[in-house]
Amino acid sequence: MNDSTSNNALFARNVARKIFLEDWPLKVFALVITLGLWLGVTVISKGKEATDRFTVPLNFRLSDNAAVTEAAVQSVELRIRGREDLVEQIRRNDLTVYVDLTELAPGERTLTLTPDNVSVPLPDGVKVIDLQPSRIAVTIEAIEEREVTVKPVTSDTLPAGFELYGEPLAVPGRIKVRGPSSLMTGVDELLTERISLNGWRENFTARQVPVFAANGKVTIYNTVVDVEFRVGEKRVERTLNVTSGTGRSATVTLFGPRSAIAKLKPVDLRLDISKNDQGEDTPLVTLPVEFRDSVEIKRSRLN
Structure with a gap:
């Protein structure tokens, strides 16, 4: 067993000597040739x-x-x-x-x-x-740049017996737009996405509603708005004959929600007589406090 191991070790040393020590000048020369060829091919390839x-x-x-x-x-x-x-x-x-x-x-x-x-x-x-x-x-x-008005656009209708009080209010009401002069010529307002009125019986605000220009190629600086709506009972006119404390009378036309108008009686209104700039008698009508926010006096004239 020991002789076999010794022979194997001797064989290995002989092989190593032949590989690394014998004929080393020739082997170095062969290595240099190989490296030269590799470098030459690489340089030629990169230079192509x-x-x-x-x-x-x-x-x-x-x-x-x-x-x-x-x-x-x-x-x-x-x-x-x-x-x-x-x-x-x-x-x-x-x-x-x-x-x-x-x-x-x-x-x-x-x-x-x-x-x-x-x-x-x-x-x-x-x-x-x-x-x-x-x-x-x-x-x-x-490039032109200017502010234009925002126009709220609605769809559907309010429930029967209700109406919008005034125009919807966009916040902000004006927005800056920018674009080439030829495209800005027809841009005088921005439109909102359609806002449904269906089912509303009271004031409401539509939040973050997108806006757009008819010409979609202009730049809109603020692309969303809030839109405020005032909704209430349908309004009607009613005419009353009101008498002052001095016996003078006036014909007064009121405008407001149907139910509120129906509650008012002539005795609920106060009539005073004042002089205008020309010295003429003029009726001055005052509503009860609880009706001043909802009912307006459209017309009044002395009889």
Whole structure:
């Protein structure tokens, strides 16, 4: 058993000596040749150029007070050249052609696109060599900004016997909008999403109602509003003949909720006589305190 182990160890040492110590100059030379070949192939591979074509979107850079409202094309064919390994890594979705228009005045313009006057995010070692089409027509417009009124829009109807008291009130009632001058021409109000009146018998507020412009291409700075509604019993007119403490009488027309109007009697109203600026007698009618918020005096005249 010991002789066998000793023979195995001796064999291993002989093998190791042949591998690492014998003919080592030749082996070093072979290693140098191998490394040289590997480096040569790598350098040649990295130094090899390739070209490719991509259809990519155009992006116009403008000042804050201008916008492109018309463009003959929205994308261009881009031809690039560079190291083959870099070109192969480029994907169309990563590319955009940026065109700087910040120095151009509003109006109809024809742009000439060249590798020198566009910007494309490419890795070092890759460049743009051609763009097609190389000339495109665009329209640049000045941006306008102003406040416009918000108009609440309703749907359905209130229950029978009820009505809206006055117009719905949007809060805020005016909102700033911004857009190209040609698009802003017809924007004089913003509309709310339809607000249902179904089932309401008392005052209510519709919260966070979206607003929009008839022309959806303008920018709305505040896209939601609250809308306040005053709802109450349907109002009617009623005429009473009221007598003052001095015996003078006046015809008084009242306007208010039907049930409240029905409760009022001539004796509930106070009639005083005053002089106007021309020295003429004028009726001054006063309602009971509990009716002053709901009933109004539409007309009054002395008999």
